[in-house]
Amino acid sequence: MKKGSFCLATFIRIVYMRLIGFCILYFSLVAGSHADECPVQLNPERVIVEFGGSVSADCSTSVQHKGMGWEASEGAVPKSQDSLITWRVSNLTEWDIKPLCYINHKEQCTVTLPVTIYKTPDSVSISTVNHTGPMMEGNQYELQCDVLNVAPVQNLTVNWYKGQTLVDQTIFTDTIHTPVSKTSKLLIRPDRADDGAQYWCEAKLELGEEGPQPPPTAPSKHLNVEVYYKPKHSSSTETININDELTLNCTVKANPSPTYSWQSEHLKETIKSSVLLSSTLSSGNYTCIASNSQGRDSKVFILTSTGPSMEKHIQLLSAVYCRSLLLEEPLDSHSSENSVGRRRLYLSTTDHQPFNRAPFVRSTVFLNTFNMLQYFCGLVYLFAVLLFVTLTGSHAAECPLQLNPERVIVEFGSPVSVDCSTSVQHKGMGWEASEGSVPMSKDSLITWNVSELREWDIEPFCYINYEKQCTVTLPVTIYKTPDSVSISTVNHTGPMMEGNQYELQCDVLNVAPVQTLTVNWYKGQTLVDQTIFTDTIHTPVSKTSKLLIRPDRADDGAQYWCEAKLELGEEGPRPPPTVPSKTLNVEVYYKPKHSSSTETININDELTLNCTVKANPSPTYSWQSEHLKETIKSSVLLSSTLSSGNYTCIASNSQGRDSKVFILTSTDRTTFWPIILSVVAVAVAVVLIVSYVIFKRRASWNAVI
Template sequence: MLLLQQLIGLLLINLAYGDYCPISFNPSEVVVKYDASFSVNCSTDRTDDFVLSWEGYNDTEFTEVISKREDVMDWEMQLTCYFQSNETQCSENLSVIVYKTPDSVSISTVNHIGPMKEGNQYELQCDVLNVAPVQYLNVKWYKGQTLVNQTTFTDTIKTPVNETVTLMIRPDGADDGVQYRCEAELELGAEGPQPPPKVTSDPLNITVYYKPIINETKLPSIVSVFRGYPLELVCEAEGNPKPTISWNLSTNNPVYSETLNITDSTPEELSCIASNSVGSTIRHVKVSKQDGNCPVQLNPQRVVVEYGGSVSADCKTYVQHEGMGWEASEGAVPMRRDTAMITWRVSDLREWDIKPVCYINLIEQCPLELPVTVYKTPDSVSISTVNHIGPMMEGNQYELQCDVLNVAPVQSLTVKWYKGQTLVDQTTFNDTIKTPVNETVTLMIRPDGADDGVQYRCEAELKLGEEGPQPPPKVTSDPLNITVYYKPIINVTKLPSLVPVFRGYPVVIVCEAEGNPKPTISWNLSTNNTVYSETLTITDSTPEDLSCIASNSVGSTIRHVKVSVQDKPTINVTKLPSLVPVFRGYPVVIVCEAEGNPEPTISWNLGTNNTVYSETLNVTDSTPEDLSCIASNSVGTDIRHVKVSVQDGDCPVEHNPQRVVVEYGGSVSADCKTYVQHDGIGWEASEGAVSMRRDNLITWRVSELREWDIDPFCYLNPKNGDQCQLELQVTVYKTPDSVSISTVNHIGPMMEGNQYELQCDVLNVAPVQSLTVKWYKGQTLVNQTIFNDTTITPVNETVTLMIRPDGADDGVQYRCEAELKLGEEGPRPPPKVTSDPLSITVHYAPMIHASKEKVSVVEGSDITIECNSTGNPKPDVWWSFNNKNISTRRRHILNIEGATSTSAEVYTCSAKNYIGRKDKNFVVEIIGKSPNYIPHVVAVLLALLVLLVLIALCRYLWKKKNNSGSYDIQSTELCPLSNGAKC
């Protein structure tokens, strides 16, 4: 019960406070100007006994709120409020930001005095003096009223500093006279002054020298001059410094003036040149000499207006006059003398043939008529057939008609005919009538099958010239769908005239046909054999000549088909192996045979530009390493790649396999092959000899090999040379009769830290050169041994392993394994024999396992300390206190009931066997009772504790059952101790 009270007390203290300190400031953060003052309150929401203080934990004043007023004379000012109660003490620091606005902010140019030049780069500098804290400083650059850049700082220094910020600029002519300024702003957050304090520099005016810009509005690129009427041109330009104006009429005739008088004798090409120290700008002018007798210009020179729409035109002159005006049946303008331009305007034009005239009074009056085109789009456009209803017949001629109603002017009308999206015809009109008319246009067509379902339409378009609306106004008829009856058209793409058929692979051919009405499909295989279907399955037995017939009411179409039974070439790979060995001095003839229909063509590819057309090929040691035989016909191609292997041996024979591995008493075979002409080939061997033959391949075979050191060889009698031979390498193996493991000169348990020898005996194994003996500890490979002995017959081998076990090895199993690694030709996986496992017992000193070395409980609670130990043999366990034993026999649990302050001591658990002894100290700490408990928390924790005890009990019983070396003695005799403990 005492232990439960202590646990509950500790938990309540932690739940009540944790890392939380019940202090709050008002304001929560202070932002104050240096050399000013501020006030702050420190308060708590606690209601029990507590103390708040600005000085530390020694103050004894009890109040819920304490206040403080401070004069700020320290840049790194700190203010701390302290809280203290019976249960805890803590403190909180007030966040204080001390700031100072700059003494000055100034802007200047770096390494430059005077005007700037357009396009060059310059550096501006902003100096901010004596500002703090720099972490909250933001330096902003302004060009006029526009923010162009800003810089912030990450330095955490709190005392005043000086900062310099630069800005790179590249001014142009538009920047001449502009003002730059920089601004230092302290962004101190929501608690700081609002708006944020800022200091702005005086403006920096910059002067920019830039090359002249000529006013192109006052000096057009084309100027019209009427004969006998001089004209004055003006060339104005802006620039810094102020530009000089000159006119270039020819190479050697400049005129220095802003104005220039031109006549019909002035050169056609002029140039105005504006220059200053920065550069020059040239405006080219073309003089257009007019032949008209009236020196006025109309803009536009022609007008196009929809009937009922608004229209206007300007009449302009460049000469002095006695008056100018407009004469018109609508919108006339009376004569005026005080203008060089006069406008004719009608807001709702309702006259089809209006002819406005601009006139000017010079020595005599002269007029200039403005051409006016008044147009109207058609009320409707429709399309129809003439004297025909229903489907059209392929090849016949039909007439289509397009009716265009109420359009003007007809001279600008174009009627276009479209078939789908394709323009097929168009008609224009020469009639000059300007009022609306109706027009009918016809189109003759001769449709075919491709036209079935096509749409025709006609379109009325008014082409009113460049002055008219863009795109030109148009009205389109509804589409006219036509149906065309046409005889069938067989899809020749899906039904070729020649159909190849491979033997054993039926082919389905398809006869698809389009036609209107829908056609009927039939196949004619012979005179009396007709198949009605779109598809036909053909085989190598189908007649060679077929016909597909597609018919409807319009006519019939026939597609003739020839069936060709064909075979792709197939090369005989038996006669042409992929690897051909060639021995030096022994040429080989290789043959490439292929079957196919049509009969294939055979060729050999020896390299990029070296092709031989023949079924046979002579191969020598100088032939390229990679060859290809290519068999081709119209059906396809078959390629056989051949690698030439030049052999350095003296005998032109080849073994397959080149080495054999056979178990003693097992069967074995090997081929001997040659590619050269010879008089005989055979095998010599103590078992399985083969007499000489004239074949190119001969096999050595033994069904039950009982000889350890057999050396078979293949011999050859070549036509050009002496007899030669090639020996076959044979490895005969035997797995061990037994593999066993034992200890050397030792019986019984092993002692931790001592060295012992294990022995592995492998009996009757061959060949020993292929043997590997592996040692395993559990599943881990710890060592292996190989042998260099070249003995071929079976032998016995003994291998040893030195070990030094520790406590962790108690009960571990060792085993050894004999494996024969016989190479790639040997069995897979390699044969192996494994010993029975050897289990070892290790005696070792006790080890104590404790999860907690320090126990803290509430005063009055019960204490249970558990000391678990392992060791072999099983150790004796006892408890001692102040160097006195407080338990006897094997006890690993110490119980203290109703712990008091005297129970706070060091208790020692000791474990001992004949190997050694281990001691473990446990510190007991007693915590005073907490005056407040929460009943609900107690109930929950009590339930959790009962659950934990049940889990611990189950765990203890399981450990006891498994005899782990830990002892849990529940029923013990308790002897009272002076400190309240019982043993």
Template sequence: MLQLFFGFVFLSSVSQLQSLTGAQAECPLQLNPQRVVVRYGSSVAVNCKTSVLHKGIGWEAIEGAVPMTKNQNLITWRVINLTEWDIKPFCYINYKIGDKNQCIEELPVALYKTPDSVSIRTVIHRGPMIEGQQYELQCDVHDVAPVQYLTVKWYKGQTLLNQTIFSDTIETPVNKAITLLIRPDRADDGAQYWCEAELDLGAEGPQPPPKNSSKPLNVEVYYKPRHFSSTETIIKDDKVMLDCTVKANPAPDYTWSSDHLKEKISSSVLKSSALSPGKYTCTTTNSLGRDSKVFILKSTGAQDECPLQLDSQRVVVRYGGSVEVNCSTSVAQKGMGWEASEGGVPMTRNQNLITWRVSELTDWDIYPFCYINLIDGNQCVVKLPVTVYKTPDSVSISTVNHRGPMIEGQQYELQCDVHDVAPVQYLTVKWYKGQTLLHQTTFTDTIETPVNKTVTLLIHPDRADDGAQYWCEAELDLGAEGPQPSPKYSSEPLNVEVYYNPRHSRSTETIIKDDKVMLDCTVKANPAPDYTWSSDHLKEKISSSVLKSSELSPGKYTCTATNSLGSDSKVFILKSTGIRPTFWTVLTVFQLSVALISVI
């Protein structure tokens, strides 16, 4: 009976030992915490403990090493002032009995430094910017580490314009210069651009992530005068003004012309009660261009202005389209007619209404006017402003000097080609990403005949832009007299593919071993990444992104995801579900069984 009992004890010990070979084969060390993020020059402390018998336990590190210590199950790696960038501490244990003489547990350390300064400036430019021209801004981030956790963001006011991340793996402090191309318009006059450097060091890092911002760069934009309407009718009154005031930078000069003015006037406003009824043309001028506006001043009583009325004060006609405008009078006259390069009407007597009519208008530079010969022998005329327009034959988008996928963080130029459009001064080209308006460009050209226009946009795509659609739109806003809504022509979308390296959301994950739980290393990257696993418990190469935890021994498993742009690793710490006797406990039981059997 005694022999049978000890035989049972022996077999039970062997059975437990066999089960522990799979369940507790990992290095019997626990680090707390498992990863540390430390500000350069700050203190750090990490505990390493074990629950097994050993010959000694210690820490190896360039700073803060702890000599091998016996009779202790917990030791601390501690540095008061950590300044070693490439530090790779590990805790080790020397077994008392067993197959392994020593095992180690490495501690991932991210030593970081926030920037000394973040500043913004213009590149190769000083002073005001010109509307529609391209300028380069530069953000300088000084002495920051590690740069792989850095994101530089560009803002205009509170609007995020762009952001850049970095694939550099250097751990020591570096300087980074990031550029942004802009095409300011008049709405940007007085805008504030600024940049921000953010260090996102993961869940173990400071929360929220530290951010350093530049001082704002105040932008002054020069733009020419542009009136909202080209003609305005004013009824003469003591309180009513002919107000030609318009926004422009630099501030514009004003000049007035009229048959009723005998002296030069430089004011932007005229008091209507001090003027004779008639036509007054105000021209607003600055160093970038000019724009004119016509005021038709009418009296409240007797009318001593030219006694002609047009039923349209301005007409907008599609090239090749038809147009007709009536000219009428209510006074006795010797004759009235229309002068025009197309559709002229000879002087006609005994009629108070005549019509300028063209069935197919093809003269771009047409200036029709109606005239009347009065009984007193004088003649007066009323001019008709005519805008002939043509919508684009085509609008297309393309990349400049590039084909194929784009690389995250690099700069690319897109081009929008608008073919055969007129008049270009009414054209606006808008850039979109999806349904988001990115930028728009207007033109100061005064040419009236059709032209081709090429507009470019610089982009810095990131991984969020993979699969994005960029497109451009040409809009002709011809004013209140033009077609409503304004005609718009869009390019086909340009589908953008962006290549970017793998990047795990966190570097370490603890998994409890279970039949349904997986070690999932899957990460988004383009091109699709390859996966490799490394562990003391793996005997063969595995290329899958997922491992089933129930088929693995507890321990540490490192997965590395790699594509042509870089790699990123994630550590899985697999732990068993229950409390099992340690290897040393089983070994003690086994030795006891052998001793008892030998006594028998």
């Protein structure tokens, strides 16, 4: 029995000690999980701000402390008993700033605020390396993009575009925080399809989701590429029927424009035109040679004679058929015999012998049928005449010229070229323009080309001497992005007062054409207003757009900016040219305002009476109560050090004041952990009692046995 008693007692002791050990371990883990954490919260947890912009961050705590503050090379906040303090800089220009919030709790601890300061480039430019003038097809060239004074460079991406197509990207891995200049290069091997292509580059700062959206970008001007390439026909031979009255068209695209020469044993003199009319030539081979400074290419036209065409056969048969049915005057069954005898019918164009129809005249059926055929042929002839007049008339008013493209939208000072072509034989065609005129030529394709368009009101037109002279005018839109876009406040400087109205102004300097200009207003990344213009001036003008705002406390630290955008339509550049202003950082002064006017707290909870409230300028605090012996200037009080009653906190600044009443009550202290410990103690007691009862019963059974 002693042995059994020893075993049971040992068991109970082991269970009890393990339970106590578990409780100690649990409490140590819970307490230890927070021991290494500094009891302050930053809002936001990191900031991304433009160089020279304004920035603010809150540091708050929910624990009682002996003082907290901000340490920073700009905007330091001295130690305070408040539970919320704000680091604020209106014009941040310290590149390597590392602000930290500290708190004196059990011991001093700190939390550092990560700050990223960015700066868009002063300029982005594109150029060719060691080359000027036109490029030669098939040769390799190097383009260079220079990005001047940008930060931080590890967030920089340089995008390369041909037209609106992204062709390459360059990223940088340097860890320098201050502005640097960078260069990106692109190798190209242009062909004839690249003649007139526009290359450009763009500097883009990828600052992540917490950065400005869309990411800041700065594009370069366009680099217009001119490519020299030799003529090249789509086919080396072409067979043409002389009777088809078609043209031998040797026209081919090349740069510089090609010259033409024709070779054939049937030609008596050298012909320099790009086209010949087949009906004026004899059957045989005609070789056309197109050449320029880059090379030459030839094409052989084979002229054949195969008799009248199908169209002529149809015309001849129709004429014979209709003439065989036409009478000199109508037939009818009531005509006298003498008059009938005088009528004559000719069956063909060559046989002029009169047709003796006397045997048939007395047949009424024959006469009716014959007259019906007459009328049917007349209707066919009338329909053919009307159809011919309609088809020829519908084209009579059209000028047989085609422009490619049909209209152009070009940046001021950039190159432009447009083809004018025809498919008809003519006596000469050319371009008339104040820049880039092309003299009259026998070619069937001529190009209007200007390397640097600077004539604002230019109206080029292509003319052709066909049946008579006609012209087609080319619509030209010349645009220019603004020299600058700036934002400012009107008749105001310094902080704005909550609830007052202010006027912002956006100045757009030297932009054209103004009727395509839209000024967009943004607060952060949200579009808040737009201004459009209806002036019809083509030359550059300066315009102003204004925005009325009435800021509140939520606008403190907001960034307003404007953007000039040229909406040039689907035929214009994509995306549309835009020029943004710098951001205008708005500081708003507003009075303190608590979320509630009263709050009830139990003294035994050992909570803080937290009167902290956001305001600008930062508020001062004072406490009033019959239980306070002296004036307290802190924003917080510890409830356990106070007596029951009312405590009024007044927060005030230059904009106003607001008060909050804390009601302290005293009740029995009931917390979560005592309840848990009580339950554990009861459970242990139950286990011990049950174990003891079992032990006694076993002991009594052993005694009986």
